[in-house]
Amino acid sequence: MPPVPSFTLARTGDKIPAIAFGSGTKHQIKKKGDPNTKDSIDQSLVDVLTFALTKGGFTHLDTAEVYTTRVEIGQAIKDSKIPRDKLWVTDKWNQGWGERRSESPSGPYESLTKGLKLLGLDYVDLFLIHAPFFDGKGSDVTVEEAWKQMEQLVDEGKARNIGVSNFDEPILKKILAVSKYKPQVNQIEHHAYLQNQSPGIVDFCKKNEILVEAFSPLTPIVPAKVKEGPLDPILAELSSKYGVNSGLILLRWVYQNGILPITTSTNKERLVETVKVWDFELEPADVEKITTASKDFHFRGFFKDYFEKDK
Ligand SMILES: NC(=O)C1=CN([C@@H]2O[C@H](COP(=O)(O)OP(=O)(O)OC[C@H]3O[C@@H](n4cnc5c(N)ncnc54)[C@H](OP(=O)(O)O)[C@@H]3O)[C@@H](O)[C@H]2O)C=CC1
Numbered sequence: 015m016p017p018v019p020s021f022t023l024a025r026t027g028d029k030i031p032a033i034a035f036g037s038g039t040k041h042q043i044k045k046k047g048d049p050n051t052k053d054s055i056d057q058s059l060v061d062v063l064t065f066a067l068t069k070g071g072f073t074h075l076d077t078a079e080v081y082t083t084r085v086e087i088g089q090a091i092k093d094s095k096i097p098r099d100k101l102w103v104t105d106k107w108n109q110g111w112g113e114r115r116s117e118s119p120s121g122p123y124e125s126l127t128k129g130l131k132l133l134g135l136d137y138v139d140l141f142l143i144h145a146p147f148f149d150g151k152g153s154d155v156t157v158e159e160a161w162k163q164m165e166q167l168v169d170e171g172k173a174r175n176i177g178v179s180n181f182d183e184p185i186l187k188k189i190l191a192v193s194k195y196k197p198q199v200n201q202i203e204h205h206a207y208l209q210n211q212s213p214g215i216v217d218f219c220k221k222n223e224i225l226v227e228a229f230s231p232l233t234p235i236v237p238a239k240v241k242e243g244p245l246d247p248i249l250a251e252l253s254s255k256y257g258v259n260s261g262l263i264l265l266r267w268v269y270q271n272g273i274l275p276i277t278t279s280t281n282k283e284r285l286v287e288t289v290k291v292w293d294f295e296l297e298p299a300d301v302e303k304i305t306t307a308s309k310d311f312h313f314r315g316f317f318k319d320y321f322e323k324d325k
């Protein structure tokens with residue numbers, strides 16, 4: 015497999031592989047919904063993850079406490095026989111939201127201590143606070159206290175890099191005001207139909223040397239989410255122009271905007287195709303064409319109550 019391009023993280027200079035394979039979304043729904051796997055190991059997920067590593071060319075895996083898929087990630091890494099230092103593992107602390115209390119209410123330190131055992135690893139490459147909900151119900155810490163624990167995890171070598179997910183500018187500023195180590199990453203929902211996730215967040219992150227990761231990058235072509243949209247004819251045209259499927263056009267659009275896409279699949283044909291994302295480059299005019307055609311069409315799949323409470 016040719017090497018995967020990377021982004022360089024500002025504080026540590028670490029090179030993070032420029033595309034990730036997610037073990038949340040459909041995988042967590044399937045695992046939690048099946049009484050046979052709910053409290054043990056989902057072998058079908060281990061197989062998909064191992065396939066993604068060995069045949070799909072992925073070197074970056076994304077998991078989270080709330081997905082319950084840390085154990086499958088750990089097993090797939092072992093099964094792949096790929097050396098640990100050739101892989102990138104991202105994990106997240108679930109701080110609790112809505113009626114759901116965190117599984118680690120004392121904070122990220124507790125979460126990653128449990129996580130490393132489940133993963134069978136000594137460290138993760140990146141550890142994130144999953145979401146910006148600190149109302150005192152989900153966990154017992156403030157965001158500032160949580161960040162101190164994140165920094166302790168760095169000092170103890172348990173997390174090489176730390177960051178956040180689904181954070182908007184006001185709460186990011188709370189961390190920036192107290193941090194010894196700034197967040198290196200903000201993982202947010204970002205795709206052609208959600209270019210302005212919360213006002214100015216992408217620009218704010220770029221200005222503060224925080225890498226943006228885009229979850230759900232394929233939303234415009236997932237019919238269960240968007241039946242039809244303004245990009246449909248453009249994706250058809252660009253697929254034929256570049257000779258790749260429309261998912262690759264969308265992943266490339268994210269990447270060429272300096273953002274790291276996190277995708278997933280259980281479809282082996284689609285999975286082996288993904289590596290072709292590095293074999294072509296969209297002309298700048300085509301990147302712009304996608305941006306312009308889709309920016310006024312809106313779809314948000316996650317955390318509507320928080321981000322769109324005034325709408
Ligand atoms: N931090 C956070 O709060 C969140 C993080 N995430 C992370 O991001 C990861 C990826 O998120 P996700 O939304 O799944 O990402 P994607 O946008 O990549 O969507 C993947 C889904 O799209 C489907 N798909 C791909 N191509 C097509 C097509 N041509 N037609 C129909 N369906 C298609 C796949 O199905 P198939 O299997 O059939 O290929 C798969 O179910 C998660 O697993 C998780 O790790 C996700 C949500 C929130």
Ligand SMILES: O=C1Nc2ccccc2C1=O
Pocket residue numbers: 037038039042078316
């Ligand atoms: O993968 C995910 N699926 C989700 C569903 C609801 C909230 C967060 C997430 C994820 O991070």
